[in-house]
Amino acid sequence: MSGLFIGKTHRRLIGAALLVMACSLLSGCGTNLLSYYFDDLFQSGDTIERTPEQLAWDGVQAMREKDYDEALDAFQKLKERYPYSKYAILAELKVGDAYFFKKKYADAALAYEEFIRLHPRNEVVPYVLYQLGMCHFLSFKSTDRDMEETRLAMEAFKRLTQAFPTSPYATKAQKQIHACRKRLAEHEFQVGRIYYRMEKYKAARLRLTRLLMEYPQAVKDLGYHKEIQEILADCRACLNRGDDGKSLWTKLGF
The missing domain is CATH 1.25.40 (Serine Threonine Protein Phosphatase 5, Tetratricopeptide repeat)
Structure with a gap:
């Protein structure tokens, strides 16, 4: 009986030794044969x-x-x-x-919009709307560029304040709406002033008048009110003289 036991143990030891030798030989080959034959035995945690x-x-x-x-x-x-x-x-x-x-931010905005579409009644939607607004708000480059991202941000913040007025995120959104308005007002002011300097008095007057009507608080906060009134007064005077948009050559009589 003991001889039989020794024989079985001996065979197991020989088998283990052969397996070790095979692994050593295979791992030394140029091809990854060890992985090919023994991946199922030696799976890492990452593959589970x-x-x-x-x-x-x-x-x-x-x-x-x-x-x-x-x-x-x-x-x-x-x-x-x-x-x-x-x-x-x-x-x-x-x-x-x-x-x-x-x-x-563009990828984040897409993910947030998808969440709102799939789960419009979920309790975290106010947070998601706020984050969506911030995605557009933080995508802003400068006031001399297109303001579409700022408009999209304000739209998301307004959706939040209208749909969830008692949410803590609605309070934060109100502050961001004001920041968006200041950006838009700054952009409109710059465009209006450029028209004025180009002697496009009708366009300047239209732009700056609309600015005063749409963003009065932002104009006040930015300190633009006095300069806008001065520009508008000069625009009116120039238009009364019929000077709008005349080129330098026209004014010189050519």
Whole structure:
């Protein structure tokens, strides 16, 4: 009996030794034969399918550590692999947040808009609307460029204040609306002043008059009121003389 036991043990030892030798030989080859034959035996933790709970945890932890690429990867996998999981809605929200903190504002805006479309009655919609507005607000370049992003930001903030007036985010949105108005007022003032300097008095008057009507508080806060009144007075005087838009050559009699 003991001889039989020794024989079995001996064979196992020989088998193990042969396996080790085979692994050593295969790992030394130019081709990855070791991986080809033994991947099923030596799977790493990265290749094991993560559960929805684990992916959610991975994403949340990565967000806390400000590793937004890792967070985005986890939440995207959660969305794609487990669309009916109770964690899928969290992933949909956090994809937007991860893009936002990566300063990928266009991608974040798309994610937030999709969340609102899919979950219009969810309790976090006020937050999502605020974030959507901030995506457009932070995409702003300068007041001498197109102001579409600022207008889109103000639209999102207004949607928030109108639909959820008692939300804490509505208060924050009101402040952002005022900031948007100041941007738009600054842009309109610059355009109106350019028209004035080009002696396009009708266009300057139209632009600056509209500015006073649409953004009176912003004009006051920016300190433009006195200069606008002076420009408008001169525009009226020039128009009464029939000077609007005449070129230098016309004025010289050519």
